[in-house]
Amino acid sequence: MSLKHRAADLLRLNQLNLPYHADTFALFARLRTLPHAALLHSSDRRAATGCYDIVTAAPLRCVSYDQGVLSIGGERTVTLQPFDVLRREFQVDDGTPLP
Numbered sequence: 001m002s003l004k005h006r007a008a009d010l011l012r013l014n015q016l017n018l019p020y021h022a023d024t025f026a027l028f029a030r031l032r033t034l035p036h037a038a039l040l041h042s043s044d045r046r047a048a049t050g051c052y053d054i055v056t057a058a059p060l061r062c063v064s065y066d067q068g069v070l071s072i073g074g075e076r077t078v079t080l081q082p083f084d085v086l087r088r089e090f091q092v093d094d095g096t097p098l099p
Contacts, residue, residue: 024053034058 021027028039034057042052061073065082072089079085 031057
């Protein structure tokens with residue numbers, strides 16, 4: 001399977017906007033057993049800089065880069081420019097970059 005993603009593949013992405021929850025850690029605790037669960041916690045809510053938290057789990061594909069090898073969904077590419085490869089690979093058929 002090619003790393004090129006078709007627009008139809010993008011429609012299969014699942015996004016769920018969760019209602020505000022004062023305790024992000026309690027919310028994440030409910031999801032942490034899912035594959036590749038991650039929490040990006042912006043700050044303590046009492047701080048002026050705390051704004052957004054992002055919770056994710058069970059991705060369609062995993063992306064990793066280690067020692068010159070970029071892996072996308074199990075396919076490996078040797079490169080010293082991983083972001084260039086990602087820009088090329090994650091394009092919709094009409095050339096529009098992914099958000």
